Amino acid sequence: MAQWSLLSEAIAACVHDGDIVALEGFTHLIPFAAGHEIIRQGRRGLALVRMTPDLIYDQMIGAGCAAKLTFSWGGNPGVGSLHRFRDAVENGWPAPLAIEERSHSDLANAYVAGAANLPFAVLRGYVGSSFEQMCPHIRSVTCPFTGERLAATPSIRPDVAIVHAQKADRKGNVLLWGILGVQKEAVLAAKRSIVTVEERVESLDAPANACILPSWVVDAVCLVPQGARPSYAHGYYERDNAFYLRWDAISRQRESFRAWLKEHVLETADFVQYLRVLGSGGRQEAVR
């Protein structure tokens, strides 16, 4: 059964140094607050998994939390590069980052395989590409019925999955909607899971077939309103596109990144305070 917890307690209990950790959310519902708390608590040596690393993994990689990244598209959506990710891969700063590179289709299939308790995913993929030569985790199997050669890749089975959702009820049943990405699969593939939510409600009042994570597949539920900012939460707030643009400048240099991280994450107590500092910083910049 999910326990309603403080995010700091949930991270302390569920995320350990060296864990395989997946924070999922495809552009939508990205668990920024949880990522920040992992940075604050100084986790090291994490094997991060995420289809689209986005700004949150750029921050975690730049903060030194990660030893490895499994991913399928590592850019700043609509803007350009993830500079901290690139600095880690190209220059080993702040620490060398091993990468396990996949395609979206592969990772999506690999989460499904993980959720289904299978050791590998099978897909019609990568044919003709350089992946099979360069990436040892991308192999093939022959179909025992037709003889067709298909790509085979290891399933994703995180130690802990973390997702953000719109609502949870008193018992900790979680409801999410809109663009769902691989959140459900990530939670079901993981040994432990944390869900941060916008709202705690008496009853979910969800229609049949809604995307619900029952309380008993979740370890901790944490009330963190706006916990997906600067990404968005469908029905609650819009994506902060301006921040995604600003991140390009903040993250481009190590020093400006470090100063930002210190002021906004390392020296704030929680996400509420982070949003306050971010808001005041935004105003100062507007005046300038």
Add this chain to the structure above:
Amino acid sequence: MKSDFTSEEIMTVSAARMLRNGAICFVGIGLPSTAANLARRLHAPDAVLIYESGPIGAKPAVLPLSIGDGILAETADSVVSTPEIFRYWLQGGRVDIGFLGAAQLDRFVNINTTVIGDYFRPKVRLPGAGGAPEISTSAKEVLVVVKQSRRSFVEKLDFITSAGFLSGGDARERTGIPGKGPVAVITDLCILRPDRQTRELTVTSVHPGITGERIRANTGWEVRFSDDCRMTEPPTGLELTTLRDLLARTAAAHGSAGVAA
């Protein structure tokens, strides 16, 4: 020659023209999304736009900035999970056209969005594959829209992220890839199509005011021109006003971020 449209506009308009009405189109973000949404406003109102984040039949009023913008979900016929999009809809063979961008491509329309330089010690680490490797093989046909330069049109790729015609000829068919592959590459200078035999990209249509010399100067291999190469029809007034209106409304909706699309 002075023209009343930009090279980017004729690229987007030419790409939009390629999308036939009613086509089921798997859309990449950026230029492909702009072209596909322009087509939907012009000659292809019944084109079905699928985005890899899960929206099927998205009809956004302004362009999305990211592949998973809320406006795609709000206007879609259905929103499915990311595994379902790739498994049932793309791999399932439901997609007519894959509409892709590219960082680099070669003469056989193989695409690199992974690294410049050595894979293990990259000079430039690019974002990576995204959905492209499977879009380029599972969609029945592929359109590529990309700005043409010696940086993007290269003699040899450092990494093949997504298969085009591989080493040319029937190399693609021999691998058993289900989709037919690229049918056209639309740039800011011209339109190129694969030669029927060799599968090498050949210039089949040159945008107004662009010289063959300029196309050669912006191609990393000795590019051929087809025998029946012609001039691209300039954008019509309606095409231009529709595109400009779409971009203006996008900029108004997203603020200064609107230009990123």
